[in-house]
Amino acid sequence: MIFTQSLKKNHKFRYVYNRGRSIANRNLVMYVYRNGKDINRIGYSVSKKVGNSVVRSRVTRLLRESYRLTEEKVSRGYDIVVIARASICGLPFAEVDKSLKHLLRKQNLLK
RNA sequence: UGAGUCGGGCAGAUGUUCGCACGCUUGCGUGAGGAAAGUCCGGGCUGCACAGAGCAAAGGUGCCGGAUAACGUCCGGUGGAGGCGACUCUAAGGAUAGUGCAACAGAAAUAAACCGCCCGUUUUUAACGGGUAAGGGUGGAAAGGUAAGGUAAGAGCUUACCGCGCCUUUGGUAACAAAGGCGGCUCUGUAAACCCCACCUGCAGCAAGGUCAUUGGGACAUAUGGGCUGCUCGUCCGUUCCAUAAAUCGACCGCUAAAGCCCCUCGGCAACGACGGGCUCAGACAGAUGAACGUCAAAUACAGAACCCGGCUUAUAACCCGGCUCAAUUA
RNA sequence: GGCGACAUAGCCAAGUGGCUAAGGCGUGGGACUGCAACUCCCUGAUCCCCGGUUCGAGUCCGGGUGUCGCCU
Numbered sequence: 001m002i003f004t005q006s007l008k009k010n011h012k013f014r015y016v017y018n019r020g021r022s023i024a025n026r027n028l029v030m031y032v033y034r035n036g037k038d039i040n041r042i043g044y045s046v047s048k049k050v051g052n053s054v055v056r057s058r059v060t061r062l063l064r065e066s067y068r069l070t071e072e073k074v075s076r077g078y079d080i081v082v083i084a085r086a087s088i089c090g091l092p093f094a095e096v097d098k099s100l101k102h103l104l105r106k107q108n109l110l111k
Numbered sequence: 112u113g114a115g116u117c118g119g120g121c122a123g124a125u126g127u128u129c130g131c132a133c134g135c136u137u138g139c140g141u142g143a144g145g146a147a148a149g150u151c152c153g154g155g156c157u158g159c160a161c162a163g164a165g166c167a168a169a170g171g172u173g174c175c176g177g178a179u180a181a182c183g184u185c186c187g188g189u190g191g192a193g194g195c196g197a198c199u200c201u202a203a204g205g206a207u208a209g210u211g212c213a214a215c216a217g218a219a220a221u222a223a224a225c226c227g228c229c230c231g232u233u234u235u236u237a238a239c240g241g242g243u244a245a246g247g248g249u250g251g252a253a254a255g256g257u258a259a260g261g262u263a264a265g266a267g268c269u270u271a272c273c274g275c276g277c278c279u280u281u282g283g284u285a286a287c288a289a290a291g292g293c294g295g296c297u298c299u300g301u302a303a304a305c306c307c308c309a310c311c312u313g314c315a316g317c318a319a320g321g322u323c324a325u326u327g328g329g330a331c332a333u334a335u336g337g338g339c340u341g342c343u344c345g346u347c348c349g350u351u352c353c354a355u356a357a358a359u360c361g362a363c364c365g366c367u368a369a370a371g372c373c374c375c376u377c378g379g380c381a382a383c384g385a386c387g388g389g390c391u392c393a394g395a396c397a398g399a400u401g402a403a404c405g406u407c408a409a410a411u412a413c414a415g416a417a418c419c420c421g422g423c424u425u426a427u428a429a430c431c432c433g434g435c436u437c438a439a440u441u442a
Numbered sequence: 443g444g445c446g447a448c449a450u451a452g453c454c455a456a457g458u459g460g461c462u463a464a465g466g467c468g469u470g471g472g473a474c475u476g477c478a479a480c481u482c483c484c485u486g487a488u489c490c491c492c493g494g495u496u497c498g499a500g501u502c503c504g505g506g507u508g509u510c511g512c513c514u
């Protein structure tokens with residue numbers, strides 16, 4: 001990770017939920033809010049509805065890997081929250097990667 | 112060959128590139144499970160102002176012997192139930208310490224007579240009195256079972272066998288088993304109902320608990336009061352309120368070398384134990400194992416550590432291995 | 443992560459081991475009314491699931507599933 005930190009505390013998530021712009025597709029929901037700094041902060045949220053703990057960690061890892069590989073093309077200065085929906089469980093990496101990029105493009109974050 | 116029964120193993124491996132967590136030697140090492148799960152038991156550890164005792168209450172366990180740190184676990188046996196058998200299941204002390212409950216049905220449910228059977232009387236096909244418990248019917252359960260004798264009809268009334276109870280002897284550490292004798296039958300079931308007997312348990316849980324970080328002012332008080340259920344002891348000593356600083360998105364310790372894992376030999380039927388040798392094997396704090404391309408026929412089940420161990424229970428694809436039993440066929 | 447509680451009809455719920463599992467609200471049908479309301483009558487249960495104890499289990503015992511609460 002070059003210029004991205006992870007979003008950890010609950011109140012930061014709340015801040016992005018309340019003020020950020022949300023866009024969704026079939027598998028993911030994405031909230032984005034400009035943070036006015038030179039870095040990005042990204043948080044992943046996978047609820048118990050998605051599956052058991054094995055499924056949830058698998059989804060988190062796929063999302064993290066997908067963002068890592070596309071990080072260089074993403075604009076700086078945003079707080080991002082990615083929420084997984086129930087239909088994402090069991091998808092291969094290529095599908096997850098595709099839907100994350102789709103949302104980033106719709107939020108105009110991809111250079 | 113078919114049917115069955117009892118177990119055991121494995122839980123993908125490996126190469127290249129990129130990436131994550133921790134450790135230190137800074138470029139290397141290590142990196143989820145057989146159930147990590149449920150939290151159903153047992154411990155370690157920590158606190159309850161050092162460390163505790165007894166009684167009660169409450170809860171648990173319950174054939175015998177052994178294993179173990181301990182257990183409700185495991186091993187070996189005994190009794191009972193099921194199966195042709197291999198084998199499986201078994202909360203399996205006490206109902207003669209006491210109390211309770213047993214709906215409905217049935218004549219009657221812990222004590223007896225509805226229909227019957229037999230005898231007698233009156234009388235005419237029934238009534239009354241008595242005897243009886245073989246048969247009928249109800250029920251989960253009806254007062255030992257079968258056969259013979261016996262009788263008015265019957266009945267442990269008598270005999271034989273079986274069952275039950277008591278005593279003795281023998282075998283066994285014991286549960287218990289076998290043999291012999293005696294008694295005649297009187298005693299329903301339920302203790303996963305209360306209970307009795309024997310044994311065990313103080314309570315809470317790592318969000319336990321500890322360390323680090325300002326000063327001042329009151330109130331009560333010398334044993335009052337307080338210290339994680341009740342009572343009795345014993346023991347300990349300050350307790351509490353307000354303001355202020357810091358914090359409220361705290362930091363660090365606890366945190367992983369342990370009843371640890373592997374191998375050989377020996378003891379034991381076994382669970383397991385002993386000697387010796389070797390190894391070090393996750394430690395996060397929003398929480399680490401992923402991606403791409405290959406090879407192995409294929410790689411897909413259930414599923415992710417959060418203080419740590421020993422069990423139990425539940426979930427689990429595919430593949431592989433072994434013992435034993437029954438039936439049929441062939442030699 | 444740890445500790446605890448609960449599950450009975452669409453909803454709220456009672457229920458000593460024993461008859462067809464109370465009661466209220468609601469749904470549907472009927473009666474009453476000129477039509478309604480009110481009222482009256484009728485109507486409905488996988489007692490969360492699987493085993494065990496017992497003659498008999500919603501209830502007792504064991505295991506599982508789901509929901510909710512508390513501890514920082």
